[in-house]
Amino acid sequence: MFGLAAKDFRLLLLVAALVAFAPFILNPFPEGSGMAQFNAGYPDLMQRFVIFGIFAIGFNILFGLTGYLSFGHAAFLGVGSYAAIWMMKLLTMNVIPAIILSVIVAGVFSLIVGWISLRRSGIYFSILTLAFAQMMYSLAYSVLTPITGGETGLQPKTSDPRILDSLVTDGTTPKANLFGLEMGASYDLSVSGWVFTFNAGYYIAAVVMLISFYVAIRIFRSPFGMMLRAVKSNQNRLNYTGLNAKPYTLAAFVISGMYAGLAGGLMVAMDTQAGAERMFWTASGEVVLMTILGGAGTLIGPVLGAGLIKYMENILSKINSNILHEWFAFLPDGFEDLLVTLIYPFIGKGWHLTLGILFMLVVIFLPGGLVEGGQRIGRLFKRKKPDATPAADKTPAE
Amino acid sequence: MEAIILQVLNGLDKGSAYALIALGLTLIFGTLGVVNFAHGALFMIGAFCAVTLSRILSLSHEVLDPGKTDFLGNPSKVNVPYVNDWFGEVAGSAIIDWAVPLSILFAIPVMIVIGIVMERGLIKHFYKRPHADQILVTFGLAIVLQEIIKYFYGANPIPTPAPQAFTGSFDFGAMLGFDPNVIIYPYWRIIYFAFAALIIGGVFAFLQFTTFGMVVRAGMADRETVQLLGIDIDRRFTLMFGLAAAVAGLAGVMYTPINSPNYHMGMDFLVLSFVVVVVGGMGSLPGAVAAGFLLGILESFASMREVLEYLPGINQIIIYLVAIIILLTRPRGLMGRKGVMEE
Numbered sequence: 001m002f003g004l005a006a007k008d009f010r011l012l013l014l015v016a017a018l019v020a021f022a023p024f025i026l027n028p029f030p031e032g033s034g035m036a037q038f039n040a041g042y043p044d045l046m047q048r049f050v051i052f053g054i055f056a057i058g059f060n061i062l063f064g065l066t067g068y069l070s071f072g073h074a075a076f077l078g079v080g081s082y083a084a085i086w087m088m089k090l091l092t093m094n095v096i097p098a099i100i101l102s103v104i105v106a107g108v109f110s111l112i113v114g115w116i117s118l119r120r121s122g123i124y125f126s127i128l129t130l131a132f133a134q135m136m137y138s139l140a141y142s143v144l145t146p147i148t149g150g151e152t153g154l155q156p157k158t159s160d161p162r163i164l165d166s167l168v169t170d171g172t173t174p175k176a177n178l179f180g181l182e183m184g185a186s187y188d189l190s191v192s193g194w195v196f197t198f199n200a201g202y203y204i205a206a207v208v209m210l211i212s213f214y215v216a217i218r219i220f221r222s223p224f225g226m227m228l229r230a231v232k233s234n235q236n237r238l239n240y241t242g243l244n245a246k247p248y249t250l251a252a253f254v255i256s257g258m259y260a261g262l263a264g265g266l267m268v269a270m271d272t273q274a275g276a277e278r279m280f281w282t283a284s285g286e287v288v289l290m291t292i293l294g295g296a297g298t299l300i301g302p303v304l305g306a307g308l309i310k311y312m313e314n315i316l317s318k319i320n321s322n323i324l325h326e327w328f329a330f331l332p333d334g335f336e337d338l339l340v341t342l343i344y345p346f347i348g349k350g351w352h353l354t355l356g357i358l359f360m361l362v363v364i365f366l367p368g369g370l371v372e373g374g375q376r377i378g379r380l381f382k383r384k385k386p387d388a389t390p391a392a393d394k395t396p397a398e
Numbered sequence: 399m400e401a402i403i404l405q406v407l408n409g410l411d412k413g414s415a416y417a418l419i420a421l422g423l424t425l426i427f428g429t430l431g432v433v434n435f436a437h438g439a440l441f442m443i444g445a446f447c448a449v450t451l452s453r454i455l456s457l458s459h460e461v462l463d464p465g466k467t468d469f470l471g472n473p474s475k476v477n478v479p480y481v482n483d484w485f486g487e488v489a490g491s492a493i494i495d496w497a498v499p500l501s502i503l504f505a506i507p508v509m510i511v512i513g514i515v516m517e518r519g520l521i522k523h524f525y526k527r528p529h530a531d532q533i534l535v536t537f538g539l540a541i542v543l544q545e546i547i548k549y550f551y552g553a554n555p556i557p558t559p560a561p562q563a564f565t566g567s568f569d570f571g572a573m574l575g576f577d578p579n580v581i582i583y584p585y586w587r588i589i590y591f592a593f594a595a596l597i598i599g600g601v602f603a604f605l606q607f608t609t610f611g612m613v614v615r616a617g618m619a620d621r622e623t624v625q626l627l628g629i630d631i632d633r634r635f636t637l638m639f640g641l642a643a644a645v646a647g648l649a650g651v652m653y654t655p656i657n658s659p660n661y662h663m664g665m666d667f668l669v670l671s672f673v674v675v676v677v678g679g680m681g682s683l684p685g686a687v688a689a690g691f692l693l694g695i696l697e698s699f700a701s702m703r704e705v706l707e708y709l710p711g712i713n714q715i716i717i718y719l720v721a722i723i724i725l726l727t728r729p730r731g732l733m734g735r736k737g738v739m740e741e
Contacts, residue, residue, distance in 0.1 A: 069530045120725060122529060123433055127676045128725055130669060131718035138718075143711030281669060285537065292534055345549050353549065356541030363535040364523070 008217050011299060015213055019206045022046055023196045030193035037318055040311055043186055043199035047270045048310050050202070050209040051263050056290040056302030057209075057216050058259020062252050063288070064297035065225060067232035071126045071284050072113070072133025076257040078140065078279030080106040080264025082147070085154045085274040092164035093156065093174045095183065095204070095269035099262065106261020107254055109136075114253030118246060121235070133284055140276040153275030176272050178204060183270055201270045208266060212259060217299055219255070228252050260287075289355070293362055295369025304370050309355065316351040400580040405698045407570065411587040411656060413694020414594030415441075418649035419671040420678060420686035421598060422642035428618045428681045429635045432521055433529055435536040438668025439543040440643045443512065444650025445659035446547055447505040449556050452497035455481055496561045498654055505647045513643025517636050540665065548661040555658035560586045564655075586655050593652050597645060598687055604641075605683075614638055618681075673721045679734025689732055693717050 004012065018025065027041030040046070059073055080102035087098040117128040140148040148154065156162075156174065165174060176183045183201035190196075219225050227248045230238050238245050268274055277283075286309065294305025321344055328336045346354045366373050419441055426434045458477040467473055482490030493500065520539065524532045559565065567584040574581075605611035617624045617631040624631045650659070657663065674693055678685030699705065701713035712719075724731060 067528075067530065069533065116722065116726065120729065123533070123680070124676060124725060124729075126533065127672055128722060131673060131721050134669065135715040135718045138714035139711055142714050282665075288534070288537075350545060350549055352541060353545035356538050356545060360535055360538035360542065363531060363538060364520075367527075367531065 002214065004214075004217060005221070008221065008299075012210070012214060012217065015300065015303070016210055019050065019210060022049070022202075022206070023198055027194060027196055031190075031195045032193070037323070038315060040315055041197060043184075043197055043202050044271075045310065045314050046199065046202045047205050047266075048314075049307050050205045051266045051270070052287070052290065052306040052310055053303040054209050054212050054266065055260055055263035055287050056294065056306040057212055058256040058263070059287045060256075060291050060296060060298075060302040061216060061219060061228075061259065062256035063291055064302075065220070065228035065232060066249050066252050068118070068121065068249060068253070069126050069288070070117075070129040070253075070256075071281060071288070072129035072131075073256065073260050073287055074281070074283035075113075075133035075136045075279050076106040076110050076260035077264040077267070077283070078136070078274070078276065079109045080261030081268050081274035081278060082140075082154065082264075083261070084265040084268035085156070085272065088156050088162075088176065088268070088272060089154070089160040090163065092162060093176050093272075094164070095176050095178050095265075098176075098269060099208075099265040102261045102265025102268070103258050104261075106264065107258040110254045110257020110260075111250075114250050114257065118249050118253060130281055130284070133279065134281055137276055137279040137281070140279060148276060149274075150276070153273055155273045176201075176269050205266050205270065208262065212262065213299075213303070220299060224248065224251070289359055291369075293359060293369055295371030298369065298371040301369050301371040308370070312351050312355060316347055316354065317349065319347045321348070400576050401702065401704075403570075403574075403576075404581050404583075405702060406695055407581070407583050407587070409695030409698035410591045410691070411694075412697065413691035414591050415649055415653055415667065415690075416671055416674045416694050417687045417690025418594050418597060419646055419667055420674040420690045421601060421683060422646040422649075423671060423675050424678070424681060424683050424686040425601070425638055425642040425645070427675070428683065429614060429638045430517070430521065430525065432524065433532050433536070434521070435533050435668065436516070436540040436543060437536075437642075437646055438664030438666075438671065439540040440509065440512070440646040440664070441650040441653075441667055442547065442659065442661065442664030443543065444505050444509060444647025445558075445654050445663060446551060446650075447508055447647060448498050448501035448558055448651045448654045449551065449659060451501040451504045452494070452558055455479065455494050455497050455500075498558060498560055498651065501651045502648060505651045506644050509644040509647030510640035512647075513640035514636055516643070517639040521639070540668070544661050544664065551661065553661060555660040557658045558654040560589075560655035564589060590652050590656065594649070597648060601641070601645065602683070610634065670717060673717055677721050677724050677731055679731030682731070682733040685731055685733030693720065696720060 002009065002012075023041050023046070025041075026046065027039045029035040029039055040049075055073075055077060059070070062073075063069055083105035084095075084098035084102040087101045091097055113129065113132045117125055117132065120128060141150060144150075158174075162174070178200075181200050183204070184199075185201075186197050186199035188195055188197055227243075227245075231245045231249055235245055264274075264278075267278075287306075290305035290309050291302045292305070293308060294303065295301025321340060324340045324343060324347070325336065328339050331339065344350070346357075362369055362373075366376075368375075419437060422440070423434060423437050426432055426437070456479050458479040460475045461478050462473045463476040479490060479494060481493050484490070485493065516539070520535065521532075524535055564585040567582050569578055570581045570583040570588075572578040605615055613624065613629055613631070614634055617629075617635065621631060650664075653659075670693075671690075674689045675686055677693065678687070678689030696716055697713065700709075700716040705712060728734075
């Protein structure tokens, strides 16, 4: 179906189902109950899941397939954001032109950066992309303030020209929309205690994400994808067979840059503002974390990683010591305090610590990420042969 | 002329920090072949060694001071640091004042231990893994170290002043015979530069003139042959990792009076230090030092008003720009060795 093998099609359907029913799946606890803070089914967070999912899928096309580790991908996301917001300021608040332009602009930028950076490989490539991204960040922050808004960033204003919209605006700050359907519009469905929010913006982003996931599958299964894997496994051998790897890697770089731009454009479509901070190198580091955590080189991994990190960022960071005390209230007092003191550094503001530890554990023990973990557990249940049980799980890979 | 000297001087302190961190990075890379993204975190931990020691030294207890009374006539409470009790008033306050230089003694063993534990506990397992894995695991380690420091010391910068004797600045220009009040330079920065030069000289002398250093250099050139000669090169390389950690830590200790340490200072420096290492050439110690000073001085030249008039914003990007140009024209960096990191 759609030119996919049955297995891939099932995966696509599974992701589609997950995305479509996300408002239910992410809201397993009734409103007002003690566990309600673990609900992630609010529009803002769900939008971020899919947008960063797109970003990570794109990054995976470069890193997972070719092995080139770029530390500057957030720059393309930022460039895409700026392009989108300018489209909204100048042309129309409709998100379609904004997103299209953001993809094109990010593609052009990644073509330039990739063309130069891909002359080197390994750590040099990482440093070059990092240097380009930091340069773009610094310029956006300082000299290019007329275009980028500098520290304050950019927001649509009532005074903007907005050529196509100018006939209908009535003096209020317009909202991002898709042919009149506002991104912020949502429908609340309450079923005996549970409240499920269906948000227009989320579903639009989700459709875009499914399309880009589909494209990623096609790339993975295409001869082009095989070529990229060949670059990863042994570039020398590829050169000896008389093939120039550069056009392939450059194409992968540009594609993943365009994915980043798409994510940036969607980010603006959901929340109409753009700032330089999303180009900072830590943002590039975050997408690396997402891809590795989920499983680089796998189809579903980056999406899982993006979801996990954004979930931790938004849910884990909200837990404070009071909530911990509530949870462990059934324990004896001293024990309760001890447990809270032990757990406290890992939650709330310290969620980065949990992330760092989790990331290290994954890199050390599960180089294939969560996907590999899932496969190992799956194998564990399939056959109980001693050699199949991953005893290697516990020992560091040496 | 004055302006040029002033910019060179301004570039020296930042350049010294870059050079020290880059030196440590190159030591680790040259010996163990590991790309250590946690090196910035070691720099940061060094800075927090200074913070810790100055806190320990200022630990105090309350005593009733009969000499001073509050408005009711009761003797008022005064905080007296323990060091004052032990060494007397004058020596005690001098010790507290000199906390940052004293931290050097404190930081060296701490950093060496941290370095060795890091190498034996984690990095050892990554020699056979691809460079990307090494980058990733040390990147994760950097996040963890940074968050641990943040948990214990908070997110705000902690001011850690230099000793009284070295605060303020002096007229460097008058000493060279220029007009007075043109080249004013803070004492601590010149000390930082001298200290960095001393450490760099020390590391080079250690590698050049001791048997241990000779073996290490031999190991850097050809590890297998050295092992075949029956020398336990791994143990020496572990020690070199400790040494590199100590160099980064000392750079951090002495940097505290220039910039109040905060938990993300390491990451801020790391990115630039990697650029420095790559510009200098992976695996080349003199290259790392030269590139560190070069980029530090270039950066300060680029922030001159005259330059900014023609090229606005150049001060923000000069380092990256130079790095890109050098990497594209001289693929091995300024003094890169052949065959290092060339896939």
